[in-house]
Amino acid sequence: MRFGFSILYVLLIIALMICAFFAFKTKKAIGKSVFHLCAALIFPVAGNLMIIASGNEMVSTIGAYIYYLGMDLTMSALMKFTHDYCGVDKRYNSLRLNTNIIIAMDAVQLLMNPFFHHAFSLTPIDVDGFPYYKLVPYTGQSIHRVVDYTVFLSVLIIFLFKFFRSPRISSERYSVILLTMCFVGLWSTFYIFAGTPIDTSMVGYAIFGIMIFYFALYYRPMRLLDRMLAGVASQMPEALYFFDGTGRCIWANRQGAKFMNVRNESYDSVTDQLIRVFDDIGEDEDRWSSRKTIGVGETTKYYVLERQSLNDVHNKVAGSFLSIRDVTKEEKALRVEKYNATHDNLTDLYTKEYLYECTARMIGEHPGENFLIAFINVTDFKIINDIYGSDFGDFVLKKIASYIMETMPEDSVYGRMGGDKFGICIAEREFDEAKIEKSLSDFVVSDGVNRHNILLHMGVYEVSEPDLDPSIMYDRAHMALSVIKNEYQRRISYYDDKMRDSVIWSQRLSSQLEDAIALKHVVPYIQPILNTEGKIVGGEALVRWIHPEYGFLAPDMFVPVFEKNGMIAELDRYMWRCACEILARWKKEGKDLFISINISPKDFYFMNVNEEILKITSAYDIEPRKLRIEITETIMMTDVSNRLKNLMKLRDDGFIVEMDDFGSGYSSLNLLKDMPVDVLKIDMAFLKQSKENIKTQKILHNIIKMSDDLGIVPLTEGVETIEQYRMLSEMGCKLFQGYYFSKPLPLEEFEKYAYDNLLNN
Numbered sequence: 001m002r003f004g005f006s007i008l009y010v011l012l013i014i015a016l017m018i019c020a021f022f023a024f025k026t027k028k029a030i031g032k033s034v035f036h037l038c039a040a041l042i043f044p045v046a047g048n049l050m051i052i053a054s055g056n057e058m059v060s061t062i063g064a065y066i067y068y069l070g071m072d073l074t075m076s077a078l079m080k081f082t083h084d085y086c087g088v089d090k091r092y093n094s095l096r097l098n099t100n101i102i103i104a105m106d107a108v109q110l111l112m113n114p115f116f117h118h119a120f121s122l123t124p125i126d127v128d129g130f131p132y133y134k135l136v137p138y139t140g141q142s143i144h145r146v147v148d149y150t151v152f153l154s155v156l157i158i159f160l161f162k163f164f165r166s167p168r169i170s171s172e173r174y175s176v177i178l179l180t181m182c183f184v185g186l187w188s189t190f191y192i193f194a195g196t197p198i199d200t201s202m203v204g205y206a207i208f209g210i211m212i213f214y215f216a217l218y219y220r221p222m223r224l225l226d227r228m229l230a231g232v233a234s235q236m237p238e239a240l241y242f243f244d245g246t247g248r249c250i251w252a253n254r255q256g257a258k259f260m261n262v263r264n265e266s267y268d269s270v271t272d273q274l275i276r277v278f279d280d281i282g283e284d285e286d287r288w289s290s291r292k293t294i295g296v297g298e299t300t301k302y303y304v305l306e307r308q309s310l311n312d313v314h315n316k317v318a319g320s321f322l323s324i325r326d327v328t329k330e331e332k333a334l335r336v337e338k339y340n341a342t343h344d345n346l347t348d349l350y351t352k353e354y355l356y357e358c359t360a361r362m363i364g365e366h367p368g369e370n371f372l373i374a375f376i377n378v379t380d381f382k383i384i385n386d387i388y389g390s391d392f393g394d395f396v397l398k399k400i401a402s403y404i405m406e407t408m409p410e411d412s413v414y415g416r417m418g419g420d421k422f423g424i425c426i427a428e429r430e431f432d433e434a435k436i437e438k439s440l441s442d443f444v445v446s447d448g449v450n451r452h453n454i455l456l457h458m459g460v461y462e463v464s465e466p467d468l469d470p471s472i473m474y475d476r477a478h479m480a481l482s483v484i485k486n487e488y489q490r491r492i493s494y495y496d497d498k499m500r501d502s503v504i505w506s507q508r509l510s511s512q513l514e515d516a517i518a519l520k521h522v523v524p525y526i527q528p529i530l531n532t533e534g535k536i537v538g539g540e541a542l543v544r545w546i547h548p549e550y551g552f553l554a555p556d557m558f559v560p561v562f563e564k565n566g567m568i569a570e571l572d573r574y575m576w577r578c579a580c581e582i583l584a585r586w587k588k589e590g591k592d593l594f595i596s597i598n599i600s601p602k603d604f605y606f607m608n609v610n611e612e613i614l615k616i617t618s619a620y621d622i623e624p625r626k627l628r629i630e631i632t633e634t635i636m637m638t639d640v641s642n643r644l645k646n647l648m649k650l651r652d653d654g655f656i657v658e659m660d661d662f663g664s665g666y667s668s669l670n671l672l673k674d675m676p677v678d679v680l681k682i683d684m685a686f687l688k689q690s691k692e693n694i695k696t697q698k699i700l701h702n703i704i705k706m707s708d709d710l711g712i713v714p715l716t717e718g719v720e721t722i723e724q725y726r727m728l729s730e731m732g733c734k735l736f737q738g739y740y741f742s743k744p745l746p747l748e749e750f751e752k753y754a755y756d757n758l759l760n761n
């Protein structure tokens with residue numbers, strides 16, 4: 001028996017040494033105190049081993065001391081371990097110190113035994129046929145026992161306290177160690193009372209050390225982990241379902257249970273239910289995810305499903321879990337956001353950008369099909385807005401949107417390009433030109449009181465290059481519009497390459513204007529204006545561009561271009577300055593002639609015309625009446641009241657205002673009576689278009705007479721023959737301008753003409 005125990009103790013010592021070694025090496029915080037405990041436990045076991053194995057009094061005596069002192073050391077280490085493991089508050093550190101002092105005193109007391117023989121002695125008995133030095137206890141040993149048991153008991157209390165005070169799920173941490181301790185405590189108590197010669201409780205102590213080593217460092221309380229995971233899983237917003245290898249649901253978190261109406265943890269029907277709701281839950285896949293839409297209309301719900309299989313250590317599928325996330329809120333917000341980003345909020349049609357996107361997609365997806373790009377524009381929408389207010393303007397736009405929705409075939413795409421412009425992409429075979437032309441002409445909007453004819457035009461580009469950027473396609477359709485902009489007869493016009501050339505032309509000229517002005521390639525020509533006596537009284541400044549590449553350019557080649565893009569303001573400002581420069585020189589030379597300058601209606605959009613003209617005349621110190629202002633009645637097309645104010649102000653400042661091109665445009669005689677003008681320029685060229693000469697004469701006569709009556713000086717331009725001159729004179733016309741007298745001339749030639757004319761008169 002002694003031999004067997006000796007071997008066992010040796011093995012236990014080796015085991016404790018291994019534990020101490022790994023505890024020392026570990027990086028875990030508790031490692032150090034576990035090391036101390038395992039190392040300390042080696043001593044009592046080794047001491048006992050010496051007693052059991054030797055049979056020698058001397059060795060047994062040393063063994064007994066090692067045993068007793070080792071127990072003290074163990075108790076101190078156990079105390080330290082308990083404090084660390086249970087996280088005992090630092091406040092109790094002094095308690096530990098006191099305990100250690102008591103243990104130390106006990107050790108001292110034991111070490112006094114050789115002198116006082118008060119603790120124990122050894123007495124040989126026969127065990128297994130050779131002497132065994134059994135410990136005979138005295139008072140000192142009893143003190144030692146009391147100390148050790150007290151420490152042990154206090155440790156037990158700390159653990160018990162912890163066990164009961166911790167939340168249920170973490171109490172397992174303490175319970176396993178508590179159980180081990182109770183077991184060892186009982187074992188050693190049993191030994192005391194059993195009176196067996198060999199202290200078998202040492203086996204218990206050693207096992208205790210090994211168990212502490214395992215529980216403190218390596219054991220993961222699975223029950224705790226399970227609960228923690230379940231707790232975490234239930235905190236998650238997703239519904240989670242766990243399945244075993246056969247696909248049967250074995251657990252669901254709180255959300256998951258609620259979602260599938262699981263009661264009393266019976267998960268058997270969950271799999272079937274999930275399949276009923278979602279059709280597919282990715283059962284056969286290792287990793288699977290899918291977006292699902294459930295229901296329709298307002299109550300539609302959106303879910304994201306993700307499934308993943310879980311493998312065991314042998315890489316075999318042990319089960320899987322499915323997470324279901326309700327993304328309805330995000331999805332709906334996203335849809336609203338997308339809708340807003342892709343739809344115009346007034347008309348609910350697509351925005352320009354989205355229309356481009358849809359157009360590209362539609363053309364790309366139908367390679368064999370011919371498509372048309374249409375561009376609809378409201379002529380004079382600005383006037384509608386100005387006259388009837390922007391609410392009515394919005395109403396008109398909405399009506400146009402519904403008109404497009406109703407007229408265009410279902411598979412066409414359309415949108416609002418911004419302002420009063422709409423775009424459509426439509427398959428050519430579905431484009432019924434006659435029908436659309438008619439519906440465009442018939443377009444009326446009624447606000448309940450009045451019916452308004454809205455002038456709609458459509459430019460069309462036949463998609464000949466399907467790879468073109470949609471913005472260019474719509475630009476081309478837009479370009480086609482410009483040809484018929486103000487026509488009532490034609491409502492649809494098609495893009496051709498000439499239009500593109502004209503755009504290129506416009507761009508080229510626009511980019512060159514600034515340099516051309518600086519280099520004086522743009523110059524004023526002056527056309528003489530004469531009175532009834534044939535005497536020159538002034539001239540009209542007309543712009544010419546002597547282009548180094550394209551040669552002599554008349555204003556119709558570039559004025560409309562600049563009127564469109566606003567550069568006209570730059571050009572006119574320059575022309576007015578030229579006129580003032582010339583007038584300033586004439587003033588010095590004593591020439592009493594005026595110069596008429598042209599003002600484009602567009603100038604009013606891009607500058608303060610009154611201010612500009614005043615600034616220039618005062619800079620050159622010109623008498624205002626020497627600079628005559630030519631305006632056309634088209635300036636009255638928009639912002640009538642402000643324009644009237646502008647004209648009135650010009651006259652107040654001393655300028656002479658001339659109404660240009662009377663007889664072309666609308667020529668409202670009614671308008672004339674309210675217009676603050678001094679001179680009426682009647683356009684002969686226009687009147688000549690009518691075949692019946694008698695009628696023309698009558699009209700001319702009446703206009704001249706009427707303007708005279710209104711106190712407005714009549715001037716006829718476009719006079720080409722002596723007969724016309726005579727006739728107009730007889731009718732009472734006061735001033736004349738036309739090729740009969742002279743074409744517009746370069747400044748030098750004009751001055752020569754004027755010199756000769758004045759010489760002859």
Ligand code: C2E
Pocket residue numbers: 527541542543554555556559568572575598599600660661685717718719720737738739740744
């Ligand atoms: P407009 O102001 O009506 O100018 C008169 C036009 O009639 C000039 O054409 C002139 O050359 C032409 N003309 C003069 N006498 C006769 C004639 O007996 N028979 C015929 N058939 N035509 C005659 P032009 O110079 O080509 O100018 C055309 C238009 O360009 C001008 O019409 C004017 O509206 C515009 N324009 C010219 N210069 C300027 C300018 O500096 N600024 C602005 N904004 N527009 C200008």
Ligand code: CA
Pocket residue numbers: 540598630660
């Ligand atoms: Ca003019």
Ligand code: CA
Pocket residue numbers: 660661681683717
């Ligand atoms: Ca004119």
